[in-house]
Amino acid sequence: MSYRGLMSASSPTDPAAIVDAAILSRRSIRRFLPTPVPRETVTTLLDVAARAPSGTNMQPWRAYGLAGVARERLCAAVLAAFDADEPGHTQEVPYYPEAFFEPYLSRRRTVGWALYGTLGIARGEAARMKAQHRRNFLFFDAPVGLIFTIHRDLATGSWLDYGMFLQNVMTAARGRGLDTCPQAAWSRYHRIIRAELDLSPEEVVVCGMALGHADPDAPENALQTHREPAEAFTRMLGFDD
Template sequence: MNVSDAVRSRRSVRAFVNKPVERETLARILEKAQRSPSGGNTQPWHGIVLSGEPMQRLFDRIAHEFPKGRDAHRPEYNVYPSELDGAYEQRRRGVGEDMYGALDISREDKANRLQWFARNFQAFGAPVLMLIHTPRYMGPPQWSDIGMWLQTIMLLLREEGLDSCPQEAWAVYASQIREVVDIPDDHIFFCGLAIGYRDESAPVNNFDVKRADIGEAIRWEGWQ
């Protein structure tokens, strides 16, 4: 698979088939991903790769918290800025509505929407969940380095026929995650990455995820 095909076929997969992922495959991918760029070669990323019983223990812990709603949320950073508006907010809300549309869950059907949202905390049925963290003193440049590392991993997963879903949703349960997963106290928890094989038939994996026109993101200067 060339890079263009990997980019084109990558998406946030929210339904996985019941098929294990070999540790050797993930180790090979993560070894290659160490070539990801980072400012000053700091390589500020850290990950914990869960499967089997440790992953289920985390799922069970969060399942106990989920019915409490927002009262149980303990994020260590704001996933979205409070000032998010305009096109950025429209895109965020739009992809959610498109997803629920693909699932045939109406806006008024709050119970089924909530039930579907809970699947975030089962990694959408993926057999692997990687949790990402970094030292607390790292700033925005290092967080962008982590993003480049994650993108590299996700594209390498596609090369191996695997898929993923980056999940900032896990951030709202940072303190509960620490109860069952050993994350250093001087590190901040960032996100999860669900990893597995895509369920090709699932509607949630087949709706069109819209992208802004390049003209909304890029300005050209000094070109004919």
């Protein structure tokens, strides 16, 4: 059975199987069904996620859960800027290097082309690529959008803690049959988000996240991404002495 199947199977009991299935069945979902996600579920996910460790228990995360009109308002405001090709929307804290280099460049290209491939978008079809990117700002149709912020004076360690928290959100979502897509795309539009959500001046937008039920028939949701095996990125020492 696939890991995604395992998550919906009735009560697996092996703890390793349960934990592994929650982790391994996660993938970035880019088309959601309109099925709502109740507020209590979102709160529970965030409560579970906040059990993430953080250096000296600083808990650097701050989240905004958006549904209904609040979600629509933020989407409309950012889409207006995106559609107008407004200049000057750049991230406050860069997520990517200024220039990509190997092996990261190849990995990035591979996943990009694989995603476009699922949608039948060929190289050179810039308008269709842009339309796909635009869907970020609809939270890929997910009924719940999350925006995550961090205090701008915190250091790199707190961003590390933040990643653990975000992974917990996504894993806890899988445990409830829900899917996610983490979205750095939102952070470019921090000025609009700041105005819409009334962020305080010290908050920096880390990323957004779509949360909901995956559309099982959407071709882009079938994208399977590759990982290098542990042997390729690990040096084991002292095991065979």
